Structures are given as structure tokens and as C-alpha cells.
Amino acid sequence: MDSSTIVYSATALAVPVALALWSISTKPSQPYPPGPKGYPIIGNILDFPKDGWQRAFTAWQKDYGDIVYVNLMGTPFIIINSLKIAEDLCNKRAAIYSNRQKSIMMKELMGWGWNVGLMQPGPEHSAIRKIFRQNLGPLNVPVYDPLVMKETERLVKTLHKFEGDPFEAVVHAVGSVVITLGYGESVNKAHGAELTELNHKALDLAIWVMTRLWLVEIFPSMRYIPAWVPGATFKRIGARAEGMSQRIYHWPWEEARLRYEQGSDDPCIALEHMKLGEELGTAKKAVAVMYGAGVDTTTAVTLNFLYAMMLHPQAQKKIQAEIDQFTGGDRLLSGADRSDLPYADAAWKESIRWHAPVPLGTPRCTSQSDVYDGMYIPKDAMLWLNVALMLRDPRTFESPEVFQPERWLESHNPLVSELPDIQNIAFGFGTRICPGRYLAERAGFAFTMSLLAAYDIVPTGGAPVPDWRDAVWVENLDSRPLDFKCAFVPRSHLAAHLLEH
Numbered sequence: 151m152d153s154s155t156i157v158y159s160a161t162a163l164a165v166p167v168a169l170a171l172w173s174i175s176t177k178p179s180q181p182y183p184p185g186p187k188g189y190p191i192i193g194n195i196l197d198f199p200k201d202g203w204q205r206a207f208t209a210w211q212k213d214y215g216d217i218v219y220v221n222l223m224g225t226p227f228i229i230i231n232s233l234k235i236a237e238d239l240c241n242k243r244a245a246i247y248s249n250r251q252k253s254i255m256m257k258e259l260m261g262w263g264w265n266v267g268l269m270q271p272g273p274e275h276s277a278i279r280k281i282f283r284q285n286l287g288p289l290n291v292p293v294y295d296p297l298v299m300k301e302t303e304r305l306v307k308t309l310h311k312f313e314g315d316p317f318e319a320v321v322h323a324v325g326s327v328v329i330t331l332g333y334g335e336s337v338n339k340a341h342g343a344e345l346t347e348l349n350h351k352a353l354d355l356a357i358w359v360m361t362r363l364w365l366v367e368i369f370p371s372m373r374y375i376p377a378w379v380p381g382a383t384f385k386r387i388g389a390r391a392e393g394m395s396q397r398i399y400h401w402p403w404e405e406a407r408l409r410y411e412q413g414s415d416d417p418c419i420a421l422e423h424m425k426l427g428e429e430l431g432t433a434k435k436a437v438a439v440m441y442g443a444g445v446d447t448t449t450a451v452t453l454n455f456l457y458a459m460m461l462h463p464q465a466q467k468k469i470q471a472e473i474d475q476f477t478g479g480d481r482l483l484s485g486a487d488r489s490d491l492p493y494a495d496a497a498w499k500e501s502i503r504w505h506a507p508v509p510l511g512t513p514r515c516t517s518q519s520d521v522y523d524g525m526y527i528p529k530d531a532m533l534w535l536n537v538a539l540m541l542r543d544p545r546t547f548e549s550p551e552v553f554q555p556e557r558w559l560e561s562h563n564p565l566v567s568e569l570p571d572i573q574n575i576a577f578g579f580g581t582r583i584c585p586g587r588y589l590a591e592r593a594g595f596a597f598t599m600s601l602l603a604a605y606d607i608v609p610t611g612g613a614p615v616p617d618w619r620d621a622v623w624v625e626n627l628d629s630r631p632l633d634f635k636c637a638f639v640p641r642s643h644l645a646a647h648l649l650e651h
């Protein structure tokens with residue numbers, strides 16, 4: 151644990167003692183789920199990993215099973231390691247398992263309270279999800295195909311003969327799509343790059359905070375400690391983050407509003423709502439979270455696919471052969487082509503299964519205590535869903551560590567209908583499932599398949615293809631390849647043709 155997070159433990163020691171005594175006196179009649187034994191008062195603080203949570207949770211599955219309990223100084227953590235339990239809790243008992251953590255650090259000190267991903271269920275959460283459904287639901291997402299294709303073409307041109315880390319080019323393409331559909335082309339042109347970078351920095355800090363333990367969550371009155379007090383690092387982090395999160399929330403909306411007042415008719419979701427003049431606070435929150443939650447995740451899923459291609463040249467060749475046969479090799483691919491490209495579709499799904507872009511989902515919180523399979527789940531427990539393990543669970547997928555698009559094809563796998571829907575795992579569960587999933591998949595598919603239509607994706611400098619068993623990814627809430635570099639080698643006249651026109 152980071153030292154700045156435990157600074158106040160000495161002054162506050164009396165409180166955990168009282169809490170521990172209280173918890174002994176209110177011991178539930180059913181047992182907690184199994185987990186590491188821990189110590190009085192501090193619970194499992196010493197067992198808990200400083201980072202690499204997903205790996206540690208996966209190791210605990212071997213020792214304790216599919217549902218694991220740890221106690222971090224009175225804060226209960228429940229770790230779910232099986233798809234069945236995740237579905238039982240998050241889908242079938244959604245009323246209990248759909249809250250988010252009441253994070254003082256994130257919501258109050260860092261100013262992320264406007265983010266629907268952190269809101270508790272209720273009228274505002276439902277209203278924001280409705281805006282998502284209307285604009286980014288499966289029937290409406292194809293409306294953005296022209297925008298996605300414009301950015302796809304730009305991405306393909308940018309990566310012509312490129313060698314190195316494609317992150318910048320991909321994040322720029324994703325950011326442009328999401329900012330343009332949210333705030334309009336003119337806002338994207340003027341501020342897109344800066345906004346994407348700001349968002350990236352703000353999220354890095356938010357994720358760093360979310361995957362650490364903060365004493366202020368256990369002792370809420372600590373939030374009143376002034377930032378100048380020695381050791382109050384959490385307050386200074388909060389102030390820095392608040393500046394960024396508030397700018398993400400207000401700045402692009404104000405830019406769009408300014409343009410609207412000047413008579414601009416730049417089509418975008420913000421403008422639609424301004425024209426209607428209805429409850430604008432809700433729309434403002436919805437649009438801000440579209441790029442807040444959508445850019446880094448969609449970038450991760452796109453890069454993960456490109457990485458999988460570099461490591462699996464045979465699968466890459468098969469996709470390219472399918473694309474060439476379908477298009478004649480002379481055009482880019484869009485999300486609309488997906489149903490005509492069964493092998494490409496299978497490889498796309500397989501890449502999401504092979505490496506989950508959000509390996510631990512977004513943590514939930516219980517709204518009341520519950521009993522599952524004879525085990526006691528306390529109220530206000532943080533629920534971590536080990537999605538990456540579910541997607542590589544040998545009980546569900548044969549040879550789960552192998553990248554094998556064929557597992558998704560009926561011609562190769564007669565039991566394909568028994569496989570779970572990848573969207574309903576990698577993008578979360580129940581009423582909080584990712585509302586941006588249709589856009590993420592449609593844009594990611596167009597980007598990656600168009601790149602494969604134009605280029606071979608190979609290691610840089612003519613190096614041999616690394617062994618896929620050595621693949622490494624960033625261990626974060628959203629996860630992309632670590633130190634990924636590749637070369638985009640033209641394989642047809644497509645890229646040159648695009649560049650000429």
C-alpha cells in the first residue's frame with residue numbers, strides 16, 4: 151500500500167478498534183466466503199497486492215475458489231471468479247449488486263461525481279443511460295458509420311509504412327469519433343487532441359486512485375483535513391484531479407454551447423439536446439462520460455487486436471484472405487461488413503476473449519447484505535468481477551490460453567452455441583453493462599479490419615514474431631499491450647490509393 155494512504159492510521163487507531171469490536175459483536179450467522187485468513191483489526195491489508203490485482207485475484211481462485219472474501223480494515227471486498235456467480239449476482243440479483251462504491255476520494259475530492267459510471271442507481275442514472283440507448287444503441291450506432299469511416303481512412307493513411315507504437319494514432323482516431331459525435335466536428339478540430347490527452351491523464355490518475363486503498367474511505371471525516379497539513383497527500387491529489395475532471399465536464403460542453411449560440415448547426419448529441427432545451431444537466435453528463443469512458447477502452451481493444459494479429463500471423467493471413475475475397479481488396483471495411491466476414495468476426499471476438507480490455511470490470515458495491523450459496527455477503531462490500539479469468543476459464547473455453555478464432559465458428563466447433571456471449575462478459579453485466587459497447591465494437595472492427603486490408607502487421611525491423619506465450623499487457627483497469635511496437639507494411643495498392651486521393 152502507498153505510504154500516503156496510511157499516514158493517518160496512528161491518529162485514527164481508536165476507530166478501527168471500535169469497528170473491529172463492533173463487527174465481532176455483529177458477526178453474521180452464515181460464514182463469509184473463503185479467503186486469506188488476515189489479522190485482527192487490519193484484516194487482510196498485508197495479504198493484499200499493491201498492484202497486479204487481477205493476477206493476485208486469479209491466484210486466490212486456486213486457493214479459495216470462485217468467490218473470495220477479504221477484509222481491508224473493515225472494508226469488505228468480494229472477488230468473483232466465475233461467470234455463473236457473476237450472472238447470479240449482477241443479473242439475477244441486480245437490485246442488490248448494482249451500486250457503485252461511495253468513494254469519497256473519487257466523487258468528492260477528485261470531482262468525478264458527474265460520471266454515470268460512479269453514480270448510484272436512481273432517476274439520474276436511468277436518464278443518462280436512456281440518452282446512451284437513444285444515441286448509442288444498436289439501431290442508432292450505424293448512423294455514425296460515415297464519421298467512423300472518415301477516421302478509419304485517416305488512421306490507415308497515418309499508419310502507412312509506420313513502425314513503432316500505434317497508440318497515438320489509434321487514440322486520436324477513437325477520440326475524434328467520440329468527441330465529434332458528442333460535441334461536433336468544430337469542437338473536435340479545435341480541441342480534440344488536447345481533450346483526448348487531458349482525458350487520458352485524468353483517467354490514469356483516477357485508475358491509480360481506484361486501485362489503491364485510501365484511509366479517507368474508512369474515516370470519512372479525514373476529508374476535512376486541509377491540504378497543507380503535512381502528509382495530506384490525498385487532498386493534494388484530489389485537488390489536482392478535480393481540476394482535470396471538472397475541465398473534462400465543462401469545457402467541451404461550453405465550446406459546443408458557444409457554437410450553438412453563434413448559429414452553428416454542427417450535428418452532434420450536445421446540439422440535439424440544446425435544440426430541445428430539455429434538462430441539459432443530464433445530457434451534459436451523458437456526453438462527457440461518452441469520451442471519458444469510451445476513448446481509452448476502445449483504444450485498448452483496438453490495440454489488443456493489432457497485438458494479437460502480430461503474434462498470430464496465420465490468423466492474420468486468414469482474415470486478409472477473407473477480406474480480399476469479399477471486397478476485391480480495394481476498399482476499407484466498416485462495421486456493416488461484419489456479418490459478411492465470419493472469420494474476421496470470430497477473430498475479433500477471440501481477441502476480446504483472449505485478453506479482456508477491462509480485466510476486472512468496474513467495481514460494484516452491495517446495497518444490502520445477502521446470502522449466496524450459504525455464504526454471507528455484507529452490505530457495502532466492494533464487488534470485483536474477475537472478467538479476464540472468466541474469459542479464460544477452462545470450464546468454459548477449451549485451451550483458453552490459445553488464440554483460436556475457430557472456436558467461434560460452427561464449422562470448426564459444433565458446440566459454439568454453448569459458448570457465452572462475449573459482450574455480456576467483457577462489457578459488464580446486468581443493468582450496468584457498458585452502454586457504449588455497440589459503438590466500441592463497430593468502430594474497433596472498422597479500424598482493425600481496414601488496417602488489415604491495407605497492411606501486414608509485423609514486428610518492427612524485420613524481427614521474428616515473438617512467442618505469443620510471452621505476451622504482456624499493462625496491468626490496469628483498462629489493459630493494452632505493454633511496450634507494443636509493430637510495423638504496418640503495405641500489402642496491396644489500397645493504402646497508396648487512399649494516399650493519392
Ligand code: HEM
Pocket residue numbers: 266267268279286328439440441443444445447448451507508511512513576577578579580581582583584585586587589590591
Ligand atoms: C472496448 C471498449 C469498452 C469496454 C471493454 C468497456 C467496458 C466497460 C465495462 C466492463 C463497464 C462496467 C460495466 C459493469 O459495471 O458491469 C463499462 C461501463 C461503462 N462504459 Fe464502457 N467499455 C468500452 C467502451 C465504452 C464506450 C465507447 C463508451 C461510451 C461511448 C462507454 C461508456 C461506458 C459507461 C458510461 C459506463 C458506466 C455504465 C454504468 O455504470 O451504468 N464504454 N464499460
